[in-house]
Amino acid sequence: MPDTPPPDGLLLTLQEAADRLKVHYMTAYRWVRKGQELPAFKAGGRLRVRASELERFLLDRQADVALPAGSPRRTRWAAHVDRLHRLLLDGRAVDAAGLLRKVVSDGAPAGDVYLSLLAPALHRVGEDWAAGRIGVAAEHRATEITAVAMARLGDHFRRRGPSRGVAVTLTPPGEQHGLGSAMAADFMRAAGYDVHHLGVNVPTGELRQFLSVVACDVICSSVTTPGLDPGYYRELVSVSRDGGPPAVVVIGGQGADPEAARDAGALHVADLRDLSLRLDAMARS
Numbered sequence: 001m002p003d004t005p006p007p008d009g010l011l012l013t014l015q016e017a018a019d020r021l022k023v024h025y026m027t028a029y030r031w032v033r034k035g036q037e038l039p040a041f042k043a044g045g046r047l048r049v050r051a052s053e054l055e056r057f058l059l060d061r062q063a064d065v066a067l068p069a070g071s072p073r074r075t076r077w078a079a080h081v082d083r084l085h086r087l088l089l090d091g092r093a094v095d096a097a098g099l100l101r102k103v104v105s106d107g108a109p110a111g112d113v114y115l116s117l118l119a120p121a122l123h124r125v126g127e128d129w130a131a132g133r134i135g136v137a138a139e140h141r142a143t144e145i146t147a148v149a150m151a152r153l154g155d156h157f158r159r160r161g162p163s164r165g166v167a168v169t170l171t172p173p174g175e176q177h178g179l180g181s182a183m184a185a186d187f188m189r190a191a192g193y194d195v196h197h198l199g200v201n202v203p204t205g206e207l208r209q210f211l212s213v214v215a216c217d218v219i220c221s222s223v224t225t226p227g228l229d230p231g232y233y234r235e236l237v238s239v240s241r242d243g244g245p246p247a248v249v250v251i252g253g254q255g256a257d258p259e260a261a262r263d264a265g266a267l268h269v270a271d272l273r274d275l276s277l278r279l280d281a282m283a284r285s
Helices: 015-023 024-034 052-062 075-089 092-103 108-130 136-158 177-188 204-211 231-240 258-264 272-284
Strands: 012-013 041-043 044-048 165-170 194-198 218-222 248-252
Touching: 012 015, 012 052, 015 041, 015 044, 024 044, 044 052, 044 108, 075 092, 075 108, 075 136, 092 108, 092 136, 108 177, 108 272, 136 177, 165 177, 165 204, 165 231, 177 194, 177 218, 177 272, 204 231, 218 231, 231 248, 231 258, 248 272
Parallel strands: 165 194, 165 218, 218 248
Antiparallel strands: 012 044, 041 044
């Protein structure tokens, strides 16, 4: 179909709507079935879409994917990040969840949503707070909206098949930023690990007590706030060696000290993508 918008009062068949959206008919049908994405109704025994609704849908989804599967440019992440950033700042939780739902329904892996959409948008929110453009309340609101959205994406990270081991995820004492650790937990699940996610602000002594009951193969700590005492890295590695075979200690996050982590005998990962690659390498070995 030509890119010139059809007259607002025109009724389109679902196939015509799919052609204008540049997607397969079944993709458009799936959006209709979800009820709140592409409005349609039956007329003359066929699904019809109002041209005005279609144009609104196109505008709302201005960057949603339309290229063939397998294309490296399938999803225009930069435009999605721009939109999600605005929605988070405005506190529009329902619209933010809708955006994530659309991106995933278009075929983007949930891991890519974390790496290429959620993490960059949250980083921008953090920059806004650091620059004084928003207050702590707005920053916390954006964090909570993201946490709810992540909970809804959690099932996408479930992996079938035999377990590759047991992992524990957490943040250090005093660290209250938990989204990075929660994302790491999901990536560990996707890699085939049974994960015990302990959340934020976990004292080393409490972790030692937990591990005396629950043996684990990997301990993953996420550090967001810079300035963590380097002694923490040594303590964490020490805890990992208590009792049975030592666990692999993985430390990441924008506040982590790579040199201190490596000096302590831990594995430092630069970001979630690096974590994913390391987990694959560990599984192969």
